[in-house]
Amino acid sequence: MKILIADDHTIVRDGIKLLLVEAYPFAEITDVCDSVDLMKQVNKQKWDIIICDISMPPGESGLEAVKQIREHYSRMPIIVLSMHPADQYAVRAIRAGAMGYLTKGAATKELVMAVNTVMSGKKYLSADVAAILADAVESLNHAPAIDNLTNRELEVFKLIAQGKGVTDIARELVLSPNTVSTFRARIFEKMGFQNNFDLMRYALENKLI
Incomplete structure (x- = not known):
């Protein structure tokens, strides 16, 4: 059994490995710290399961x-x-192709159960994630504007909400300032913002930062 773990915190990777080694003593476990190395490992060989951070x-x-x-x-x-929290990212993760979503706070008691479920070919949905997905399906035709943002737009949205400027965001996301400005314009258009203050107020009111 070959397991690949991707997380940028060493202590988290070590904790996950301890849990998995206890449950699967003969597993071959590899860990990486960013998405670049994650994709390198995925392209390099076949994995039985991948556990990935956002x-x-x-x-x-x-x-x-x-x-x-x-x-x-x-x-x-x-x-x-x-x-x-699951209410912010679970739906996006499942739509992106994940077969399970866990918050790190619940990982100790659920991770092995989730791995076993996913390895059997089924999706692992905790009770809270299942409820969130059900609500997402029910409100599909009148989803709030934040759900209409692409994953990259949501990244830019959160960084603007944190008070970061276009240049800082471009540097952090390895994009050009013009590209970041384009994403900002799309966000404003989709959500009806007039300025950064509108965006920050929305983020605070909806507990997105």
């Missing part, structure tokens, strides 16, 4: 990596393990 350099590139893996290796099972 927030890895650059930005929140974990979701983009999940999408790429699903496009090129459709049968490679992926569990997203994130610090973000």
Whole structure:
């Protein structure tokens, strides 16, 4: 059994490995710290399961990596393990191609169960994630504007909400300032913002930062 772990925090990777070694003593476990090395390992060999974070350099590139893996290796099972609350990212992760979504706070008691479920070919949905997905399906035709943002637009949205300027965002996401400005314009158009203050107020009111 070959397991690949991707997370930018060493202590998190070590904790996940301890859990998995206890449950699967003969597993071959490899860990990487960013999405670039994640994709290198995925392209290099076949994995029985991938456990991937969302927030890895650059930005929140974990979701983009999940999408790429699903496009090129459709049968490679992926569990997203994130610090973000399920109501913010679970739907996006499942849409990107993940077969399970866990918050890091619940990982100790659920991770092995999730791995076993996904390895059997089924999706692992905790009760809260299942409820969120059900609500997302029910409100599909009148989804809030934030759900209409692409993953990259959501990254830019959150960085603007944190008070970062175009140049800083471009540097953090490894994009050109013009590209960031384009994303900002799209965000404003989709959500009806007139200025950064409108965006920051929305983020605070909806607990997005």
